[in-house]
Amino acid sequence: MADGPTITTIAERAGVSIASVSRVLNGLPTRQETVRKVMAAAEELGYVRNAVARSLKSRRTHQVAFAMADVGNPAYLAMLRQIQPVLKSAGYRLVLHSTDAVVADEIDVLHSLGERYVDGLIMSPLRVTEQHLDMLAAARAPVVIIGSVPEGTPVDNVRADSRTGVKLAIDHLYRLGRRTIGMVNGPTDTVPGAARGAAYREALEDLGLPYDEELVEIGDFYRAEGGRAVAALLERRPDVDALMCANDLIALGALDVLRAAGRRVPHDVAVAGMDDTDLAAASWPSLTSVSLGSAERGKAAAELLVDRLKNGDREPRRVTVPPRLAVRASTTGEEPAPYQAPGAERGTP
Amino acid sequence: MADGPTITTIAERAGVSIASVSRVLNGLPTRQETVRKVMAAAEELGYVRNAVARSLKSRRTHQVAFAMADVGNPAYLAMLRQIQPVLKSAGYRLVLHSTDAVVADEIDVLHSLGERYVDGLIMSPLRVTEQHLDMLAAARAPVVIIGSVPEGTPVDNVRADSRTGVKLAIDHLYRLGRRTIGMVNGPTDTVPGAARGAAYREALEDLGLPYDEELVEIGDFYRAEGGRAVAALLERRPDVDALMCANDLIALGALDVLRAAGRRVPHDVAVAGMDDTDLAAASWPSLTSVSLGSAERGKAAAELLVDRLKNGDREPRRVTVPPRLAVRASTTGEEPAPYQAPGAERGTP
DNA sequence: TTGTAAGCGTTATCAA
DNA sequence: TTGATAACGCTTACAA
Numbered sequence: 138m139a140d141g142p143t144i145t146t147i148a149e150r151a152g153v154s155i156a157s158v159s160r161v162l163n164g165l166p167t168r169q170e171t172v173r174k175v176m177a178a179a180e181e182l183g184y185v186r187n188a189v190a191r192s193l194k195s196r197r198t199h200q201v202a203f204a205m206a207d208v209g210n211p212a213y214l215a216m217l218r219q220i221q222p223v224l225k226s227a228g229y230r231l232v233l234h235s236t237d238a239v240v241a242d243e244i245d246v247l248h249s250l251g252e253r254y255v256d257g258l259i260m261s262p263l264r265v266t267e268q269h270l271d272m273l274a275a276a277r278a279p280v281v282i283i284g285s286v287p288e289g290t291p292v293d294n295v296r297a298d299s300r301t302g303v304k305l306a307i308d309h310l311y312r313l314g315r316r317t318i319g320m321v322n323g324p325t326d327t328v329p330g331a332a333r334g335a336a337y338r339e340a341l342e343d344l345g346l347p348y349d350e351e352l353v354e355i356g357d358f359y360r361a362e363g364g365r366a367v368a369a370l371l372e373r374r375p376d377v378d379a380l381m382c383a384n385d386l387i388a389l390g391a392l393d394v395l396r397a398a399g400r401r402v403p404h405d406v407a408v409a410g411m412d413d414t415d416l417a418a419a420s421w422p423s424l425t426s427v428s429l430g431s432a433e434r435g436k437a438a439a440e441l442l443v444d445r446l447k448n449g450d451r452e453p454r455r456v457t458v459p460p461r462l463a464v465r466a467s468t469t470g471e472e473p474a475p476y477q478a479p480g481a482e483r484g485t486p
Numbered sequence: 487m488a489d490g491p492t493i494t495t496i497a498e499r500a501g502v503s504i505a506s507v508s509r510v511l512n513g514l515p516t517r518q519e520t521v522r523k524v525m526a527a528a529e530e531l532g533y534v535r536n537a538v539a540r541s542l543k544s545r546r547t548h549q550v551a552f553a554m555a556d557v558g559n560p561a562y563l564a565m566l567r568q569i570q571p572v573l574k575s576a577g578y579r580l581v582l583h584s585t586d587a588v589v590a591d592e593i594d595v596l597h598s599l600g601e602r603y604v605d606g607l608i609m610s611p612l613r614v615t616e617q618h619l620d621m622l623a624a625a626r627a628p629v630v631i632i633g634s635v636p637e638g639t640p641v642d643n644v645r646a647d648s649r650t651g652v653k654l655a656i657d658h659l660y661r662l663g664r665r666t667i668g669m670v671n672g673p674t675d676t677v678p679g680a681a682r683g684a685a686y687r688e689a690l691e692d693l694g695l696p697y698d699e700e701l702v703e704i705g706d707f708y709r710a711e712g713g714r715a716v717a718a719l720l721e722r723r724p725d726v727d728a729l730m731c732a733n734d735l736i737a738l739g740a741l742d743v744l745r746a747a748g749r750r751v752p753h754d755v756a757v758a759g760m761d762d763t764d765l766a767a768a769s770w771p772s773l774t775s776v777s778l779g780s781a782e783r784g785k786a787a788a789e790l791l792v793d794r795l796k797n798g799d800r801e802p803r804r805v806t807v808p809p810r811l812a813v814r815a816s817t818t819g820e821e822p823a824p825y826q827a828p829g830a831e832r833g834t835p
Numbered sequence: 836t837t838g839t840a841a842g843c844g845t846t847a848t849c850a851a
Numbered sequence: 852t853t854g855a856t857a858a859c860g861c862t863t864a865c866a867a
Contacts, residue, residue: 143861160863187602194843208563233581536843
């Protein structure tokens with residue numbers, strides 16, 4: 138942990154000026170003999186370039202930040218997993234910010250761009266407030282937002298399409314012959330809750346099915362809460378033959394409760410989740426689930442940012458990632474063969 | 487995205503020297519009038535300190551790196567989730583490195599400490615090679631290793647105890663009356679594979695049970711592979727009444743295959759996994775699983791590093807985190823009540 | 836081809 | 852209490 142050598146140390150050792158050292162290190166035209174001497178000295182001293190000093194001079198840190206509410210959330214994790222390699226291969230390090238779903242922390246991150254410790258930022262805010270928009274307009278580094286921003290906001294933007302996602306699932310249930318399709322949602326004062334609730338209603342309308350408030354139950358985006366909500370729904374409407382759950386955890390809660398109630402899935406009640414997390418493939422029966430393309434959104438966001446860091450100013454771009462329905466046993470009854478490898482699973486070590 | 491103001495800009499605006507600006511900004515004793523002028527100018531200009539310049543001067547970046555094979559791996563994710571808040575509250579940013587299980591990449595990360603873009607590093611290497619040890623001895627910043635390093639290695643070190651972990655599970659199975667306990671392991675040329683295989687053998691010995699090679703099957707740490715291995719084992723030893731699986735994915739594969747074979751879990755065959763991932767609680771039947779304390783290890787590592795960054799040189803410290811057995815239905819047959827909230831689940835948004 | 840020197844934006848020393 | 856100035860470690864004109 139001794140103090141590292143600098144170009145000055147090398148210059149002395151090699152008997153040349155620091156300018157020559159720098160030139161050699163950067164591959165600029167230099168006399169062969171000088172190159173040799175400098176390389177030898179650098180080698181002997183175990184020289185490594187000081188990234189901070191380079192950044193100060195070049196005004197580039199080769200770092201990019203990714204800010205989201207919580208890495209533990211599978212959706213953000215999926216984004217992160219795609220963002221990382223894109224940045225890495227473009228030569229950027231990744232700085233991770235967890236904002237714990239606190240808006241003030243998000244604003245903080247935007248503000249901290251002024252410190253210039255990163256060249257750009259990818260942010261997936263919970264919701265975009267007025268304050269966000271103000272800060273975005275004044276941001277001191279390029280920002281890519283994963284989520285929706287108003288037309289005209291001067292940032293690149295990647296969005297999901299949860300409305301179409303819900304529709305995919307509802308249409309699927311309808312084609313399977315289900316006509317009494319309930320909805321188990323999370324709080325409707327959240328962005329996803331509101332969007333998914335509205336989408337459910339629209340999807341029914343498109344199919345000519347009546348919207349019935351009795352078939353809708355609001356809980357929270359967790360397994361136990363989801364289970365409770367499903368129990369209440371079943372109590373009220375024992376004739377329900379399908380459940381559209383606003384996320385996978387709620388759907389797992391639904392499976393718990395249906396099993397306890399002696400209802401067979403999908404024979405009596407078909408169940409669909411959303412987000413297509415690892416849990417969907419792990420549960421039994423495995424869970425049909427709508428993927429909103431978190432992985433793709435992460436990848437797109439990283440690519441947009443890298444592109445912008447190359448080409449300073451172009452028009453802000455917008456990318457919308459289409460949803461995808463992963464059909465599994467909880468609606469069709471057909472478990473995949475046990476030996477068939479599911480997607481990218483990860484385990485020990 | 488205009489070029490940000492610097493202390494020079496402020497100095498001009500306030501009609502004072504840059505030294506005064508710096509003093510005010512750092513809360514050093516200054517005349518009230520000067521403070522006012524400087525603060526006003528800083529405010530108007532929307533000044534934010536340049537972190538890079540500060541770092542160059544102070545030789546501290548307030549950044550810490552965490553390097554592991556793959557964030558997608560639940561064990562590393564659990565570490566990350568604990569590391570993040572510890573660092574954050576200590577005033578450090580987190581730089582994330584995924585090494586993709588490539589040893590050269592790990593060495594690279596160690597080498598890059600010389601660039602001084604971080605004040606310290608937490609690393610969870612796959613295995614610690616000679617080269618690792620050489621680099622660690624010469625590391626240009628404090629390092630905490632999650633994993634085992636030889637006695638005398640000059641780094642703080644946090645380790646799990648997989649041997650005791652396996653023993654916990656085997657003892658549990660034994661107490662439930664199982665006497666023909668099979669082992670489904672991953673490759674034994676990996677560190678976890680070797681350790682868990684050896685621990686299985688020892689645990690049996692401790693109980694006075696014979697070690698029988700026929701009861702051991704090697705596959706890989708994935709669900710499909712695990713299933714295949716279990717099928718082979720069942721074929722050879724249909725009398726097996728319990729399966730110790732080297733991780734949760736293997737255990738899920740075991741559940742798949744046992745179900746397909748018409749064997750009831752746990753009535754005919756009890757199943758235990760390892761790592762206690764989210765999947766263990768999500769599966770059905772829910773999975774008894776050994777936690778090796780990834781979360782605790784992450785937390786301990788972060789705390790060790792923060793402590794060392796405060797108190798330059800103290801003796802290297804070693805922390806061992808004890809394993810814990812999460813008992814669930816795959817061994818006891820008792821599903822938790824559906825309404826009972828499982829651990830910290832995360833979902834939408 | 837090489838060296839001198841300025842400058843990136845700070846902090847910190849030293850006189851005034 | 853303040854200002855001029857020298858670092859921090861690097862890149863890059865500009866001169867030699």
